[in-house]
Amino acid sequence: DVKVTQSSRYLVKRTGEKVFLECVQDMDHENMFWYRQDPGLGLRLIYFSYDVKMKEKGDIPEGYSVSREKKERFSLILESASTNQTSMYLCASSSVGEQYFGPGTRLTVT
Amino acid sequence: ELKVEQNPLFLSMQEGKNYTIYCNYSTTSDRLYWYRQDPGKSLESLFVLLSNGAVKQEGRLMASLDTKARLSTLHITAAVHDLSATYFCAVDGSGNEKLTFGTGTRLTIIP
Numbered sequence: 001d002v003k004v005t006q007s008s009r010y011l012v013k014r015t016g017e018k019v020f021l022e023c024v025q026d027m028d029h030e031n032m033f034w035y036r037q038d039p040g041l042g043l044r045l046i047y048f049s050y051d052v053k054m055k056e057k058g059d060i061p062e063g064y065s066v067s068r069e070k071k072e073r074f075s076l077i078l079e080s081a082s083t084n085q086t087s088m089y090l091c092a093s094s095s096v097g098e099q100y101f102g103p104g105t106r107l108t109v110t
Numbered sequence: 111e112l113k114v115e116q117n118p119l120f121l122s123m124q125e126g127k128n129y130t131i132y133c134n135y136s137t138t139s140d141r142l143y144w145y146r147q148d149p150g151k152s153l154e155s156l157f158v159l160l161s162n163g164a165v166k167q168e169g170r171l172m173a174s175l176d177t178k179a180r181l182s183t184l185h186i187t188a189a190v191h192d193l194s195a196t197y198f199c200a201v202d203g204s205g206n207e208k209l210t211f212g213t214g215t216r217l218t219i220i221p
Contacts (some may be wrong), residue, residue, distance in 0.1 A: 043198070
């Protein structure tokens with residue numbers, strides 16, 4: 001089975017802090033994705049990556065950056081956390097289309 | 111810009127009844143996915159539909175795809191409580207595995 005893990009299930013940070021969310025997949029998938037999920041808005045794509053050191057902006061990249069130094073690991077970075085970044089963050093990986101999701105990180109910024 | 115619309119957004123139905131969730135999308139695509147999400151949990155893949163006319167069934171759920179109408183349906187037969195969840199459809203509009211998700215349908219099955 002594909003396994004996608006995320007570093008934290010729950011995280012509380014203060015406004016202005018730098019936040020790192022880590023995602024690791026064990027199936028040698030080329031593609032990895034970061035989404036945020038908010039009530040009534042569904043899932044919105046923040047960034048995605050097709051290969052090591054490659055990244056592309058999704059629909060809502062503002063305030064976020066990403067890093068992919070190894071194929072299995074995709075990190076989401078909030079350079080200076082703000083309260084409007086309080087959300088559920090989901091990581092996914094895919095190969096030939098179907099995306100497999102991690103358990104999610106619920107981030108609260110106070 | 112690809113838009114994916116689901117309806118209804120909320121659905122409350124009695125056990126044993128049949129119902130259909132609809133997923134409309136705005137641009138040509140022949141790759142559509144259905145996911146299930148339980149409260150507080152992540153998304154679980156249900157169906158992958160990769161061509162016009164594709165039909166997939168798993169237990170009481172059946173999904174179909176009509177690419178000409180840009181419509182997918184998720185049909186629930188003889189609903190049971192365990193099917194209570196939020197269901198999302200997602201479309202690959204560009205062929206590069208970047209998915210656009212609908213806002214989800216929250217399904218509640220009442221005994």
